[in-house]
Amino acid sequence: MSDSSAHRPQKPLELILARNLLTSISTPAFLVDNRGLLLFYNEAAGALLGIPFEEAGRMEAQEWGTRFGPIGSDGEPIPFDQLPLVIALREGRPAHANLRIHSAAGEEHDIEVSALPISAEEISGAMAIFWPRHDDSPNGGGEE
Amino acid sequence: MRVKVWGARGSVPAPGPEMNRYGGNTSCVEVTLSDSETLILDAGTGIRTLGFALATGIANINILLTHLHLDHIQGLMFFPPCFRTDSRITIWGPASPEASLEHRVARYISAPLSPVEVRELPCDVSFRDTPPTEWEIGSARIRAESVTHRGPTLGYRVTDGDASLCYIPDHEPGLGTPLDNVEPEWLSGFGLARGADLLIHDCQYTDEEYPEHIGWGHSPLHDALTFARRTEVERLVLFHHDPLHTDDFLDGFHETALDRWEAVGGRSDRLELAAERTEVKVGSARELAAS
Numbered sequence: 001m002s003d004s005s006a007h008r009p010q011k012p013l014e015l016i017l018a019r020n021l022l023t024s025i026s027t028p029a030f031l032v033d034n035r036g037l038l039l040f041y042n043e044a045a046g047a048l049l050g051i052p053f054e055e056a057g058r059m060e061a062q063e064w065g066t067r068f069g070p071i072g073s074d075g076e077p078i079p080f081d082q083l084p085l086v087i088a089l090r091e092g093r094p095a096h097a098n099l100r101i102h103s104a105a106g107e108e109h110d111i112e113v114s115a116l117p118i119s120a121e122e123i124s125g126a127m128a129i130f131w132p133r134h135d136d137s138p139n140g141g142g143e144e
Numbered sequence: 145m146r147v148k149v150w151g152a153r154g155s156v157p158a159p160g161p162e163m164n165r166y167g168g169n170t171s172c173v174e175v176t177l178s179d180s181e182t183l184i185l186d187a188g189t190g191i192r193t194l195g196f197a198l199a200t201g202i203a204n205i206n207i208l209l210t211h212l213h214l215d216h217i218q219g220l221m222f223f224p225p226c227f228r229t230d231s232r233i234t235i236w237g238p239a240s241p242e243a244s245l246e247h248r249v250a251r252y253i254s255a256p257l258s259p260v261e262v263r264e265l266p267c268d269v270s271f272r273d274t275p276p277t278e279w280e281i282g283s284a285r286i287r288a289e290s291v292t293h294r295g296p297t298l299g300y301r302v303t304d305g306d307a308s309l310c311y312i313p314d315h316e317p318g319l320g321t322p323l324d325n326v327e328p329e330w331l332s333g334f335g336l337a338r339g340a341d342l343l344i345h346d347c348q349y350t351d352e353e354y355p356e357h358i359g360w361g362h363s364p365l366h367d368a369l370t371f372a373r374r375t376e377v378e379r380l381v382l383f384h385h386d387p388l389h390t391d392d393f394l395d396g397f398h399e400t401a402l403d404r405w406e407a408v409g410g411r412s413d414r415l416e417l418a419a420e421r422t423e424v425k426v427g428s429a430r431e432l433a434a435s
Contacts, residue, residue, distance in 0.1 A: 011329050012290075013291065016331075016332050023320060023321065
């Protein structure tokens with residue numbers, strides 16, 4: 001298929017620039033569009049999740065919201081609408097949470113997640129950055 | 145549709161005997177539509193001489209600004225139709241949440257930088273944010289989209305009948321991403337340029353100069369050629385020449401560009417460097433054959 005026959009519409013510039021930024025940093029990071037469709041995660045996120053984005057591919061919001069099993073410190077799954085990226089998209093504001101995730105390789109990681117909406121004229125998507133959690137804080141699950 | 149270059153220099157005017165052939169004026173391109181209406185792309189210093197050349201009977205003038213860096217607006221204050229009472233000038237440009245287009249342009253056309261204020265111009269001038277969707281001016285349909293540069297910056301696509309022109313004078317689409325294999329949907333400016341009959345595109349730097357200028361908002365030769373190849377344009381005009389690049393330097397740069405262009409399958413008669421007063425007739429192959 002030639003480039004000019006590609007049928008996916010071009011992404012808004014702010015998402016293009018966000019993806020370029022995420023590609024260039026070593027902090028694990030996710031990028032979703034305004035519907036929550038997973039557009040991209042970087043190599044560092046791929047290492048954490050146990051599967052590179054090129055293999056995982058695009059995912060609908062409900063899929064990435066459950067595939068990696070985000071759970072709170074009580075071991076219960078975190079409700080979808082309390083995930084930081086979902087809050088960032090729906091409410092148009094930053095959100096933060098402590099989570100435990102399961103990688104595709106079967107490992108568990110305690111992480112902190114910060115998400116923020118990306119908007120130009122309107123919200124066109126959101127990005128989330130993950131940090132491995134090194135403290136014993138009991139603040140697991142949901143937004144802080 | 146006819147296109148004439150009145151200024152092809154980037155960053156700052158670069159007059160001098162060693163710059164005469166390509167010219168030292170900054171960005172300005174005149175587009176004459178099939179219904180004889182005139183569009184002006186950017187208002188760098190080239191617009192001053194364009195203004196003298198415009199027929200005095202032209203009352204409606206649309207100026208489409210890509211952004212408000214000085215090399216794209218500096219000629220506005222010296223554009224002769226601004227000082228005629230029978231001129232109706234509409235200036236289009238990128239919206240900003242910070243201030244209106246008029247207010248932002250007026251920062252330049254006001255004291256202490258200018259002896260004249262916008263409100264003192266005798267012409268009928270209005271300022272309009274470019275709409276998010278395609279709109280019409282005369283026989284043309286115009287589309288503006290944000291592209292990668294420093295600060296809010298637009299590229300334009302002008303479609304008149306079957307003829308299409310894409311103008312992206314300041315563009316760094318390769319910032320943070322390899323242009324050769326990024327998916328089209330992630331390529332800044334792709335939707336504007338794809339399949340255009342003529343692409344006028346930033347090519348400020350040689351590939352050797354670019355590493356010292358990453359993030360400055362401009363393209364090296366490799367990226368300009370790759371962008372043109374990826375978007376499958378019919379014809380490419382390299383634009384926004386660095387003010388340090390003399391005529392002799394640009395002649396050599398042109399040779400290098402042609403070698404690279406032909407190496408990837410481009411036709412040598414479809415690539416040129418913009419030079420002041422150069423005119424290009426834009427149309428589909430069928431239209432040009434019939435003309």
